[in-house]
Amino acid sequence: MPRPASGSGLPGWVFVPAAAGALFVVLPLVAMATRVDWSQFVTLVTSDSSRAALGLSLRTSLATTVLCVVLGVPMAMVLARTSFRGQGVLRSLVLLPLVLPPVVGGIALLYTFGRHGLLGHSLDVLGVQIAFSTTAVVMAQTFVALPFLVLSLEGSLRTAGSRYEQVASTLGARPTTVLRRVTLPLVLPGLVSGAVLSFARALGEFGATLTFAGSLEGVTRTLPLEIYLQRESDADAAVALSLVLVIVAVVVIGLARVRRGGLA
Protein backbone atom coordinates (compact mmCIF):
# COMPACT_ATOMS: atom_id res chain seq x y z
CA MET A 1 0.00 0.00 0.00
CA PRO A 2 1.42 3.41 -0.93
CA ARG A 3 1.54 5.75 2.00
CA PRO A 4 -0.83 8.71 1.77
CA ALA A 5 0.79 11.88 0.50
CA SER A 6 0.02 13.67 3.74
CA GLY A 7 2.00 11.06 5.67
CA SER A 8 5.17 11.45 3.57
CA GLY A 9 5.24 15.22 3.86
CA LEU A 10 5.54 15.53 0.10
CA PRO A 11 3.10 17.63 -1.94
CA GLY A 12 0.65 15.33 -3.73
CA TRP A 13 1.52 16.50 -7.26
CA VAL A 14 5.08 15.20 -6.90
CA PHE A 15 3.77 11.66 -7.30
CA VAL A 16 2.47 12.34 -10.82
CA PRO A 17 5.81 13.12 -12.54
CA ALA A 18 7.51 10.52 -10.32
CA ALA A 19 5.11 7.83 -11.57
CA ALA A 20 5.51 9.08 -15.15
CA GLY A 21 9.29 8.78 -14.82
CA ALA A 22 9.10 5.26 -13.43
CA LEU A 23 6.71 4.27 -16.21
CA PHE A 24 9.08 5.76 -18.80
CA VAL A 25 11.83 3.43 -17.61
CA VAL A 26 9.74 0.30 -17.07
CA LEU A 27 7.37 0.45 -20.06
CA PRO A 28 10.02 -0.07 -22.80
CA LEU A 29 11.32 -3.12 -20.95
CA VAL A 30 7.80 -4.53 -20.80
CA ALA A 31 7.26 -3.70 -24.48
CA MET A 32 10.44 -5.57 -25.34
CA ALA A 33 9.44 -8.56 -23.26
CA THR A 34 6.12 -8.77 -25.12
CA ARG A 35 7.98 -9.07 -28.44
CA VAL A 36 10.03 -12.07 -27.35
CA ASP A 37 9.27 -15.16 -29.38
CA TRP A 38 9.10 -17.55 -26.41
CA SER A 39 8.87 -20.71 -28.54
CA GLN A 40 12.25 -19.85 -30.08
CA PHE A 41 13.75 -18.18 -26.99
CA VAL A 42 15.95 -21.02 -25.76
CA THR A 43 17.21 -21.86 -29.23
CA LEU A 44 18.00 -18.21 -29.95
CA VAL A 45 19.93 -17.49 -26.76
CA THR A 46 21.87 -20.76 -26.80
CA SER A 47 23.17 -20.50 -30.35
CA ASP A 48 26.94 -20.66 -30.66
CA SER A 49 27.32 -16.98 -31.42
CA SER A 50 25.02 -15.97 -28.54
CA ARG A 51 26.81 -18.16 -26.03
CA ALA A 52 30.18 -16.87 -27.22
CA ALA A 53 29.02 -13.26 -26.90
CA LEU A 54 27.51 -13.76 -23.45
CA GLY A 55 30.57 -15.60 -22.18
CA LEU A 56 32.88 -12.92 -23.54
CA SER A 57 30.77 -10.16 -22.02
CA LEU A 58 30.79 -11.74 -18.57
CA ARG A 59 34.53 -12.51 -18.66
CA THR A 60 35.57 -9.08 -19.88
CA SER A 61 33.19 -7.27 -17.50
CA LEU A 62 34.57 -9.25 -14.59
CA ALA A 63 38.16 -8.47 -15.63
CA THR A 64 37.17 -4.82 -16.02
CA THR A 65 35.69 -4.76 -12.52
CA VAL A 66 38.90 -6.19 -11.04
CA LEU A 67 40.95 -3.63 -12.98
CA CYS A 68 38.65 -0.82 -11.82
CA VAL A 69 39.08 -1.88 -8.18
CA VAL A 70 42.86 -2.18 -8.49
CA LEU A 71 43.24 1.23 -10.15
CA GLY A 72 40.18 3.04 -8.84
CA VAL A 73 40.59 2.44 -5.08
CA PRO A 74 44.00 4.18 -4.95
CA MET A 75 42.68 6.96 -7.21
CA ALA A 76 39.69 7.58 -4.95
CA MET A 77 41.97 7.63 -1.89
CA VAL A 78 44.33 10.16 -3.39
CA LEU A 79 41.41 12.36 -4.43
CA ALA A 80 39.59 12.07 -1.09
CA ARG A 81 42.48 12.25 1.38
CA THR A 82 44.99 14.64 -0.11
CA SER A 83 44.92 18.17 -1.41
CA PHE A 84 47.35 19.54 -3.95
CA ARG A 85 47.44 22.13 -6.67
CA GLY A 86 45.45 21.12 -9.72
CA GLN A 87 43.50 18.43 -7.86
CA GLY A 88 40.19 19.85 -9.08
CA VAL A 89 41.34 19.79 -12.68
CA LEU A 90 42.66 16.25 -12.25
CA ARG A 91 39.35 15.07 -10.80
CA SER A 92 37.46 16.59 -13.73
CA LEU A 93 39.76 14.87 -16.24
CA VAL A 94 39.45 11.51 -14.49
CA LEU A 95 35.68 11.79 -14.53
CA LEU A 96 35.60 12.93 -18.17
CA PRO A 97 34.66 9.48 -19.56
CA LEU A 98 31.35 9.84 -17.69
CA VAL A 99 30.22 12.55 -20.07
CA LEU A 100 32.34 11.70 -23.10
CA PRO A 101 30.59 9.76 -25.92
CA PRO A 102 32.11 6.25 -25.68
CA VAL A 103 32.96 6.28 -29.38
CA VAL A 104 35.24 9.26 -28.71
CA GLY A 105 36.89 7.25 -25.93
CA GLY A 106 37.40 4.42 -28.40
CA ILE A 107 39.08 6.74 -30.90
CA ALA A 108 41.30 8.14 -28.12
CA LEU A 109 42.33 4.63 -27.11
CA LEU A 110 43.01 3.74 -30.72
CA TYR A 111 45.36 6.69 -31.10
CA THR A 112 47.14 5.65 -27.90
CA PHE A 113 47.38 1.86 -28.14
CA GLY A 114 46.57 1.27 -31.83
CA ARG A 115 49.31 0.13 -34.14
CA HIS A 116 50.10 3.73 -35.15
CA GLY A 117 49.21 5.21 -31.75
CA LEU A 118 51.27 7.08 -29.19
CA LEU A 119 52.35 3.94 -27.29
CA GLY A 120 51.11 1.41 -29.81
CA HIS A 121 54.09 1.80 -32.09
CA SER A 122 56.57 1.01 -29.32
CA LEU A 123 54.38 -1.91 -28.20
CA ASP A 124 54.25 -3.14 -31.78
CA VAL A 125 58.05 -3.20 -31.87
CA LEU A 126 57.97 -5.35 -28.74
CA GLY A 127 55.56 -7.68 -30.45
CA VAL A 128 52.51 -6.63 -28.43
CA GLN A 129 49.37 -5.75 -30.34
CA ILE A 130 46.46 -4.56 -28.26
CA ALA A 131 43.89 -3.12 -30.63
CA PHE A 132 41.19 -5.53 -31.86
CA SER A 133 41.96 -8.10 -29.13
CA THR A 134 40.09 -9.20 -26.01
CA THR A 135 42.56 -7.07 -24.04
CA ALA A 136 41.30 -4.09 -26.00
CA VAL A 137 37.72 -4.92 -24.98
CA VAL A 138 38.74 -4.87 -21.31
CA MET A 139 40.62 -1.60 -21.79
CA ALA A 140 37.70 0.07 -23.55
CA GLN A 141 35.33 -1.07 -20.81
CA THR A 142 37.72 0.07 -18.07
CA PHE A 143 38.05 3.47 -19.71
CA VAL A 144 34.31 4.11 -19.43
CA ALA A 145 33.65 2.22 -16.17
CA LEU A 146 36.50 3.48 -13.98
CA PRO A 147 34.92 6.86 -13.13
CA PHE A 148 31.87 5.11 -11.66
CA LEU A 149 33.99 3.34 -9.07
CA VAL A 150 36.16 6.36 -8.33
CA LEU A 151 33.17 8.67 -7.91
CA SER A 152 31.24 6.25 -5.70
CA LEU A 153 34.21 5.41 -3.49
CA GLU A 154 35.44 8.99 -3.15
CA GLY A 155 31.98 9.95 -1.87
CA SER A 156 32.07 7.12 0.69
CA LEU A 157 35.56 8.09 1.82
CA ARG A 158 34.56 11.72 2.32
CA THR A 159 31.42 10.71 4.22
CA ALA A 160 33.38 8.34 6.45
CA GLY A 161 35.83 11.14 7.26
CA SER A 162 39.33 10.60 8.54
CA ARG A 163 38.68 10.58 12.30
CA TYR A 164 38.64 6.79 12.62
CA GLU A 165 41.88 6.69 10.66
CA GLN A 166 43.44 9.23 13.00
CA VAL A 167 42.42 7.19 16.04
CA ALA A 168 43.84 4.06 14.42
CA SER A 169 47.16 5.78 13.77
CA THR A 170 47.45 6.92 17.40
CA LEU A 171 46.86 3.30 18.40
CA GLY A 172 50.05 2.41 16.58
CA ALA A 173 48.71 1.30 13.20
CA ARG A 174 50.94 1.98 10.21
CA PRO A 175 49.32 3.65 7.18
CA THR A 176 48.93 0.32 5.35
CA THR A 177 47.37 -1.29 8.43
CA VAL A 178 44.98 1.66 8.77
CA LEU A 179 43.99 1.26 5.12
CA ARG A 180 43.44 -2.48 5.42
CA ARG A 181 41.80 -2.71 8.83
CA VAL A 182 39.93 0.59 9.11
CA THR A 183 39.47 2.54 5.88
CA LEU A 184 38.46 -0.28 3.54
CA PRO A 185 36.04 -1.98 5.96
CA LEU A 186 34.41 1.40 6.65
CA VAL A 187 33.84 2.16 2.96
CA LEU A 188 33.07 -1.41 1.91
CA PRO A 189 29.43 -0.64 1.01
CA GLY A 190 30.60 2.21 -1.22
CA LEU A 191 33.26 -0.01 -2.75
CA VAL A 192 30.76 -2.77 -3.47
CA SER A 193 28.24 -0.42 -5.06
CA GLY A 194 31.03 1.22 -7.06
CA ALA A 195 32.23 -2.17 -8.30
CA VAL A 196 28.66 -3.17 -9.22
CA LEU A 197 28.18 0.08 -11.15
CA SER A 198 31.46 -0.52 -12.98
CA PHE A 199 30.45 -4.08 -13.83
CA ALA A 200 27.08 -2.93 -15.13
CA ARG A 201 28.66 -0.15 -17.16
CA ALA A 202 31.20 -2.58 -18.63
CA LEU A 203 28.44 -5.05 -19.49
CA GLY A 204 26.61 -2.40 -21.50
CA GLU A 205 29.66 -0.89 -23.17
CA PHE A 206 29.28 -0.59 -26.95
CA GLY A 207 30.80 2.47 -28.64
CA ALA A 208 34.35 2.40 -27.29
CA THR A 209 34.54 -1.38 -27.70
CA LEU A 210 33.41 -1.31 -31.33
CA THR A 211 35.82 1.51 -32.20
CA PHE A 212 38.88 0.22 -30.35
CA ALA A 213 38.34 -3.55 -30.36
CA GLY A 214 36.15 -4.16 -33.39
CA SER A 215 33.61 -6.99 -33.63
CA LEU A 216 35.29 -10.38 -34.00
CA GLU A 217 33.12 -13.27 -32.90
CA GLY A 218 34.48 -14.93 -29.77
CA VAL A 219 37.30 -12.40 -29.43
CA THR A 220 35.82 -8.91 -29.18
CA ARG A 221 32.13 -9.27 -30.02
CA THR A 222 30.47 -8.75 -26.66
CA LEU A 223 26.74 -9.15 -26.08
CA PRO A 224 25.75 -5.54 -26.94
CA LEU A 225 27.70 -5.80 -30.20
CA GLU A 226 26.07 -9.17 -30.97
CA ILE A 227 22.62 -7.68 -30.31
CA TYR A 228 23.31 -4.73 -32.59
CA LEU A 229 24.52 -7.08 -35.32
CA GLN A 230 21.58 -9.49 -34.95
CA ARG A 231 19.12 -6.60 -35.08
CA GLU A 232 20.03 -6.18 -38.77
CA SER A 233 19.57 -9.84 -39.70
CA ASP A 234 17.43 -11.54 -37.05
CA ALA A 235 15.26 -9.21 -34.96
CA ASP A 236 13.90 -12.07 -32.83
CA ALA A 237 17.41 -13.08 -31.76
CA ALA A 238 18.23 -9.46 -30.90
CA VAL A 239 15.17 -9.14 -28.68
CA ALA A 240 15.88 -12.47 -26.96
CA LEU A 241 19.48 -11.50 -26.25
CA SER A 242 18.40 -8.09 -25.03
CA LEU A 243 16.18 -9.80 -22.50
CA VAL A 244 19.13 -11.90 -21.35
CA LEU A 245 21.11 -8.71 -20.80
CA VAL A 246 18.24 -7.20 -18.84
CA ILE A 247 18.06 -10.32 -16.66
CA VAL A 248 21.83 -10.29 -16.03
CA ALA A 249 21.66 -6.60 -15.08
CA VAL A 250 18.72 -7.17 -12.73
CA VAL A 251 20.52 -10.10 -11.06
CA VAL A 252 23.69 -7.99 -10.56
CA ILE A 253 21.78 -5.08 -9.03
CA GLY A 254 19.78 -7.50 -6.89
CA LEU A 255 22.92 -9.24 -5.59
CA ALA A 256 24.46 -5.88 -4.72
CA ARG A 257 21.33 -4.91 -2.79
CA VAL A 258 21.35 -8.15 -0.83
CA ARG A 259 25.04 -7.69 -0.04
CA ARG A 260 24.55 -4.14 1.17
CA GLY A 261 21.42 -5.07 3.08
CA GLY A 262 23.36 -7.82 4.80
CA LEU A 263 26.07 -5.40 5.85
CA ALA A 264 23.79 -2.73 7.22
Next chain:
Amino acid sequence: MSLEVSATVRERDVDISFTVGDGETVAILGPNGAGKSTVLSVVAGLLRPDVGRVVLDGRVLVDVGRSRSSTWIAPHAREVALLAQEPLLFPHLTAAGNVAFGPRSRGQGRRAATAVAERWLGEVDATELAGRRPSALSGGQAQRVAVARALAGDPRLLLLDEPMAALDVAVAPALRQMLRRVLAERAAIIVTHDLLDALLLASRVVVVESGRVVEVGTTRDVLARPRSAFAARIAGLNLVSGLVAGRGVRTPAGLVVEGMADVPVHDGDPAVAMFRPSSVAVYREPPVGSPRNVLAVTVTELEPHGDQVRVRSEHLTADVTVQAVADLALVPGDEVVFVVKASEVAVYPT
Protein backbone atom coordinates in the same frame (compact mmCIF):
# COMPACT_ATOMS: atom_id res chain seq x y z
CA MET B 1 60.79 15.06 32.88
CA SER B 2 58.35 13.00 30.84
CA LEU B 3 56.96 15.38 28.24
CA GLU B 4 58.00 18.76 27.02
CA VAL B 5 55.77 20.61 24.55
CA SER B 6 56.05 23.90 22.78
CA ALA B 7 53.93 24.64 19.73
CA THR B 8 53.08 27.62 17.58
CA VAL B 9 50.21 27.29 15.13
CA ARG B 10 49.82 30.68 13.45
CA GLU B 11 46.62 29.89 11.61
CA ARG B 12 44.84 29.35 14.94
CA ASP B 13 46.89 31.94 16.84
CA VAL B 14 48.17 29.34 19.29
CA ASP B 15 51.52 29.62 21.04
CA ILE B 16 51.69 27.25 24.00
CA SER B 17 54.37 25.48 25.97
CA PHE B 18 54.26 23.33 29.11
CA THR B 19 55.66 20.15 30.58
CA VAL B 20 54.26 16.95 32.04
CA GLY B 21 56.20 15.14 34.73
CA ASP B 22 56.82 11.42 34.94
CA GLY B 23 53.56 9.65 35.72
CA GLU B 24 51.78 12.95 36.13
CA THR B 25 48.35 13.93 34.83
CA VAL B 26 48.06 17.52 33.68
CA ALA B 27 44.75 19.20 32.91
CA ILE B 28 44.53 21.85 30.22
CA LEU B 29 41.68 24.12 31.19
CA GLY B 30 40.26 26.89 29.08
CA PRO B 31 37.24 28.22 27.23
CA ASN B 32 36.13 26.82 23.87
CA GLY B 33 38.40 27.81 21.01
CA ALA B 34 41.31 28.62 23.32
CA GLY B 35 43.60 26.18 21.51
CA LYS B 36 43.42 23.23 23.91
CA SER B 37 42.62 20.60 21.30
CA THR B 38 45.17 22.12 18.92
CA VAL B 39 47.89 21.29 21.42
CA LEU B 40 46.70 17.68 21.71
CA SER B 41 46.68 17.34 17.92
CA VAL B 42 50.29 18.51 17.78
CA VAL B 43 51.37 16.05 20.47
CA ALA B 44 49.45 13.18 18.82
CA GLY B 45 50.97 13.97 15.43
CA LEU B 46 47.74 14.91 13.70
CA LEU B 47 48.65 18.57 13.22
CA ARG B 48 52.01 19.97 12.18
CA PRO B 49 52.84 23.21 14.01
CA ASP B 50 54.60 26.10 12.28
CA VAL B 51 57.20 26.07 15.02
CA GLY B 52 57.30 23.43 17.69
CA ARG B 53 59.19 20.91 19.73
CA VAL B 54 57.76 17.86 21.47
CA VAL B 55 60.01 15.58 23.50
CA LEU B 56 58.60 12.45 25.17
CA ASP B 57 60.84 10.54 27.58
CA GLY B 58 63.94 11.99 25.94
CA ARG B 59 62.83 11.11 22.41
CA VAL B 60 62.26 14.01 20.04
CA LEU B 61 58.86 13.54 18.37
CA VAL B 62 58.59 16.97 16.79
CA ASP B 63 61.18 19.61 16.04
CA VAL B 64 60.04 21.89 13.26
CA GLY B 65 60.53 25.51 12.26
CA ARG B 66 63.50 26.15 14.54
CA SER B 67 66.41 25.13 12.37
CA ARG B 68 66.90 23.85 8.84
CA SER B 69 66.68 20.22 9.84
CA SER B 70 63.31 19.10 11.14
CA THR B 71 61.98 16.04 12.95
CA TRP B 72 58.47 14.69 12.54
CA ILE B 73 57.62 11.26 13.90
CA ALA B 74 54.46 9.76 12.37
CA PRO B 75 51.50 9.30 14.75
CA HIS B 76 51.70 5.51 14.78
CA ALA B 77 55.33 5.58 15.93
CA ARG B 78 54.81 7.99 18.85
CA GLU B 79 53.33 5.71 21.51
CA VAL B 80 50.85 8.47 22.25
CA ALA B 81 47.18 7.42 22.44
CA LEU B 82 44.28 9.81 21.98
CA LEU B 83 40.86 9.50 23.59
CA ALA B 84 38.38 11.91 22.03
CA GLN B 85 35.04 13.30 23.10
CA GLU B 86 33.22 10.66 21.04
CA PRO B 87 34.38 7.07 21.56
CA LEU B 88 34.99 6.59 17.78
CA LEU B 89 34.99 2.82 18.16
CA PHE B 90 35.53 1.10 14.81
CA PRO B 91 31.96 0.13 13.86
CA HIS B 92 32.97 -3.04 12.02
CA LEU B 93 34.78 -4.57 15.01
CA THR B 94 33.42 -5.91 18.29
CA ALA B 95 34.35 -4.21 21.56
CA ALA B 96 37.07 -6.82 22.08
CA GLY B 97 38.25 -6.36 18.49
CA ASN B 98 38.50 -2.62 19.07
CA VAL B 99 40.59 -3.06 22.22
CA ALA B 100 42.80 -5.63 20.52
CA PHE B 101 43.42 -3.24 17.61
CA GLY B 102 46.34 -1.43 19.25
CA PRO B 103 48.27 -4.55 20.33
CA ARG B 104 47.62 -6.16 16.92
CA SER B 105 48.87 -3.05 15.12
CA ARG B 106 52.01 -3.11 17.21
CA GLY B 107 52.75 -6.58 15.97
CA GLN B 108 51.32 -8.86 18.68
CA GLY B 109 49.74 -12.12 17.62
CA ARG B 110 46.01 -12.63 17.62
CA ARG B 111 46.01 -14.71 20.78
CA ALA B 112 48.24 -12.34 22.76
CA ALA B 113 46.20 -9.33 21.61
CA THR B 114 42.97 -11.03 22.64
CA ALA B 115 44.40 -11.68 26.09
CA VAL B 116 45.41 -8.01 26.40
CA ALA B 117 41.92 -6.96 25.27
CA GLU B 118 40.28 -9.18 27.89
CA ARG B 119 42.48 -7.76 30.63
CA TRP B 120 41.74 -4.13 29.69
CA LEU B 121 38.02 -4.73 29.24
CA GLY B 122 38.16 -6.11 32.79
CA GLU B 123 39.97 -2.98 33.97
CA VAL B 124 37.12 -0.80 32.73
CA ASP B 125 34.36 -3.19 33.93
CA ALA B 126 33.33 -4.04 30.40
CA THR B 127 34.13 -7.75 30.22
CA GLU B 128 30.52 -8.60 29.46
CA LEU B 129 30.53 -6.20 26.49
CA ALA B 130 33.40 -7.98 24.70
CA GLY B 131 31.32 -9.52 21.93
CA ARG B 132 29.13 -6.51 21.22
CA ARG B 133 29.32 -4.21 18.24
CA PRO B 134 29.69 -0.49 18.99
CA SER B 135 26.18 0.13 17.66
CA ALA B 136 24.85 -2.02 20.54
CA LEU B 137 26.66 -0.01 23.25
CA SER B 138 25.40 2.99 25.19
CA GLY B 139 27.45 6.19 25.20
CA GLY B 140 29.00 5.43 28.57
CA GLN B 141 29.77 1.81 27.70
CA ALA B 142 31.34 2.86 24.39
CA GLN B 143 33.54 5.42 26.12
CA ARG B 144 34.68 2.81 28.64
CA VAL B 145 35.66 0.49 25.79
CA ALA B 146 37.42 3.45 24.13
CA VAL B 147 39.46 3.99 27.32
CA ALA B 148 40.44 0.32 27.32
CA ARG B 149 41.38 0.56 23.64
CA ALA B 150 43.54 3.63 24.22
CA LEU B 151 45.40 1.96 27.10
CA ALA B 152 45.70 -1.54 25.64
CA GLY B 153 48.60 -0.48 23.43
CA ASP B 154 50.45 0.60 26.59
CA PRO B 155 51.14 4.15 25.38
CA ARG B 156 53.80 6.27 27.06
CA LEU B 157 51.35 9.16 27.11
CA LEU B 158 47.56 9.28 27.05
CA LEU B 159 45.75 12.32 25.64
CA LEU B 160 42.14 12.85 26.68
CA ASP B 161 40.13 15.44 24.77
CA GLU B 162 37.08 16.23 26.92
CA PRO B 163 36.32 12.54 27.43
CA MET B 164 33.22 13.21 29.51
CA ALA B 165 31.70 16.01 27.43
CA ALA B 166 29.48 13.83 25.26
CA LEU B 167 28.19 11.70 28.14
CA ASP B 168 25.01 11.89 30.20
CA VAL B 169 25.55 13.63 33.50
CA ALA B 170 24.30 10.39 35.06
CA VAL B 171 27.16 8.25 33.73
CA ALA B 172 29.98 10.82 33.82
CA PRO B 173 30.83 10.32 37.53
CA ALA B 174 31.38 6.57 37.11
CA LEU B 175 33.64 7.10 34.10
CA ARG B 176 35.54 9.79 35.99
CA GLN B 177 36.19 7.37 38.86
CA MET B 178 37.33 4.74 36.40
CA LEU B 179 39.70 7.22 34.75
CA ARG B 180 41.07 8.15 38.17
CA ARG B 181 41.94 4.53 38.70
CA VAL B 182 43.58 3.87 35.34
CA LEU B 183 45.35 7.24 35.10
CA ALA B 184 47.14 6.82 38.42
CA GLU B 185 50.89 6.59 37.88
CA ARG B 186 50.43 7.29 34.17
CA ALA B 187 51.52 10.32 32.15
CA ALA B 188 48.41 11.92 30.71
CA ILE B 189 47.04 15.22 29.46
CA ILE B 190 43.34 15.88 29.84
CA VAL B 191 41.71 18.76 28.03
CA THR B 192 38.59 19.88 29.80
CA HIS B 193 36.48 22.82 30.80
CA ASP B 194 35.03 20.91 33.70
CA LEU B 195 36.47 21.81 37.04
CA LEU B 196 35.80 18.37 38.48
CA ASP B 197 37.91 16.64 35.83
CA ALA B 198 40.82 18.86 36.75
CA LEU B 199 40.29 18.45 40.46
CA LEU B 200 39.87 14.69 40.49
CA LEU B 201 42.11 13.56 37.65
CA ALA B 202 44.97 16.02 37.47
CA SER B 203 47.69 17.05 39.85
CA ARG B 204 48.60 20.13 37.84
CA VAL B 205 46.62 22.57 35.73
CA VAL B 206 47.61 24.59 32.68
CA VAL B 207 45.06 27.33 31.98
CA VAL B 208 44.88 28.42 28.35
CA GLU B 209 43.12 31.52 27.04
CA SER B 210 43.20 32.83 23.45
CA GLY B 211 45.98 30.48 22.48
CA ARG B 212 48.34 31.37 25.33
CA VAL B 213 49.14 29.79 28.68
CA VAL B 214 47.90 32.24 31.29
CA GLU B 215 48.34 30.21 34.44
CA VAL B 216 50.15 27.07 35.59
CA GLY B 217 50.07 25.51 39.02
CA THR B 218 48.94 22.63 41.16
CA THR B 219 45.26 21.98 40.78
CA ARG B 220 44.44 22.93 44.35
CA ASP B 221 46.34 26.22 44.13
CA VAL B 222 44.78 27.25 40.84
CA LEU B 223 41.29 26.38 42.03
CA ALA B 224 41.70 27.96 45.44
CA ARG B 225 43.52 31.10 44.31
CA PRO B 226 42.80 31.54 40.60
CA ARG B 227 44.80 34.29 38.96
CA SER B 228 43.42 34.06 35.43
CA ALA B 229 39.94 35.19 34.45
CA PHE B 230 38.91 31.76 33.19
CA ALA B 231 40.15 29.90 36.27
CA ALA B 232 38.42 32.44 38.47
CA ARG B 233 35.16 32.01 36.62
CA ILE B 234 35.10 28.23 36.74
CA ALA B 235 36.82 28.03 40.10
CA GLY B 236 35.84 30.47 42.85
CA LEU B 237 34.24 27.40 44.36
CA ASN B 238 34.47 26.64 48.03
CA LEU B 239 36.54 23.55 48.69
CA VAL B 240 36.75 21.91 52.10
CA SER B 241 39.05 18.89 52.20
CA GLY B 242 39.32 16.20 54.84
CA LEU B 243 38.14 12.66 55.40
CA VAL B 244 34.73 11.16 54.71
CA ALA B 245 32.56 11.03 57.83
CA GLY B 246 29.02 9.77 57.32
CA ARG B 247 27.54 11.76 54.45
CA GLY B 248 30.00 14.61 54.82
CA VAL B 249 33.63 15.57 55.10
CA ARG B 250 35.47 16.12 58.41
CA THR B 251 38.33 18.60 58.26
CA PRO B 252 41.51 18.09 60.27
CA ALA B 253 40.19 20.86 62.55
CA GLY B 254 37.14 18.73 63.34
CA LEU B 255 34.59 20.69 61.36
CA VAL B 256 32.07 18.50 59.50
CA VAL B 257 30.46 19.64 56.24
CA GLU B 258 27.48 17.52 55.23
CA GLY B 259 26.85 16.95 51.55
CA MET B 260 25.73 14.62 48.79
CA ALA B 261 28.01 12.14 47.02
CA ASP B 262 27.57 11.16 43.36
CA VAL B 263 29.71 8.09 43.82
CA PRO B 264 29.91 5.75 46.83
CA VAL B 265 32.26 7.04 49.53
CA HIS B 266 33.53 5.28 52.62
CA ASP B 267 34.31 6.65 56.05
CA GLY B 268 37.93 7.68 56.39
CA ASP B 269 38.59 8.12 52.64
CA PRO B 270 40.17 11.43 51.71
CA ALA B 271 37.52 13.62 50.14
CA VAL B 272 36.61 17.16 49.26
CA ALA B 273 33.32 18.99 49.80
CA MET B 274 32.50 21.59 47.16
CA PHE B 275 29.87 24.30 47.06
CA ARG B 276 29.21 27.49 45.16
CA PRO B 277 29.54 30.89 46.83
CA SER B 278 26.03 31.65 45.56
CA SER B 279 24.56 28.83 47.70
CA VAL B 280 25.99 30.33 50.87
CA ALA B 281 23.86 32.52 53.12
CA VAL B 282 25.49 34.84 55.67
CA TYR B 283 24.15 35.35 59.21
CA ARG B 284 25.33 37.12 62.33
CA GLU B 285 24.07 34.30 64.59
CA PRO B 286 23.69 30.57 63.76
CA PRO B 287 20.06 29.94 62.72
CA VAL B 288 18.25 27.86 65.31
CA GLY B 289 17.08 24.30 64.59
CA SER B 290 18.43 24.28 61.03
CA PRO B 291 19.72 21.03 59.51
CA ARG B 292 22.10 23.03 57.37
CA ASN B 293 25.87 23.35 57.55
CA VAL B 294 26.95 26.24 59.75
CA LEU B 295 30.53 27.46 59.35
CA ALA B 296 31.91 30.18 61.60
CA VAL B 297 34.25 32.53 59.72
CA THR B 298 35.87 35.93 59.95
CA VAL B 299 35.16 38.30 57.05
CA THR B 300 38.42 39.38 55.45
CA GLU B 301 37.21 41.22 52.39
CA LEU B 302 34.11 42.51 50.62
CA GLU B 303 34.18 43.03 46.88
CA PRO B 304 31.61 43.67 44.15
CA HIS B 305 30.84 40.58 42.07
CA GLY B 306 28.39 41.31 39.28
CA ASP B 307 25.31 42.76 40.92
CA GLN B 308 26.16 40.96 44.16
CA VAL B 309 28.81 41.28 46.82
CA ARG B 310 31.45 38.59 47.34
CA VAL B 311 32.10 38.08 51.03
CA ARG B 312 35.53 36.54 51.54
CA SER B 313 36.85 34.82 54.62
CA GLU B 314 40.20 33.11 54.94
CA HIS B 315 39.16 29.95 53.07
CA LEU B 316 35.55 30.35 52.03
CA THR B 317 33.53 32.83 50.02
CA ALA B 318 29.85 33.73 49.80
CA ASP B 319 27.96 35.72 47.19
CA VAL B 320 25.12 37.72 48.72
CA THR B 321 22.95 40.64 47.69
CA VAL B 322 23.92 44.23 48.37
CA GLN B 323 20.76 44.45 50.50
CA ALA B 324 21.94 41.58 52.73
CA VAL B 325 25.33 43.20 53.26
CA ALA B 326 23.60 46.46 54.18
CA ASP B 327 21.14 44.72 56.54
CA LEU B 328 23.96 42.91 58.33
CA ALA B 329 26.21 46.01 58.22
CA LEU B 330 29.11 43.75 57.25
CA VAL B 331 32.68 45.03 57.43
CA PRO B 332 35.98 43.14 57.24
CA GLY B 333 36.89 41.67 60.62
CA ASP B 334 33.29 40.75 61.51
CA GLU B 335 32.63 37.31 62.99
CA VAL B 336 29.76 35.75 61.00
CA VAL B 337 28.44 32.32 60.02
CA PHE B 338 28.22 30.91 56.50
CA VAL B 339 25.21 28.63 56.12
CA VAL B 340 24.81 26.16 53.27
CA LYS B 341 22.31 23.34 52.68
CA ALA B 342 23.70 19.81 52.47
CA SER B 343 21.94 19.42 49.12
CA GLU B 344 24.11 22.22 47.73
CA VAL B 345 27.34 20.51 48.78
CA ALA B 346 28.95 17.93 46.53
CA VAL B 347 31.28 15.39 48.12
CA TYR B 348 33.98 13.73 46.02
CA PRO B 349 36.68 11.27 47.00
CA THR B 350 40.14 12.61 46.15
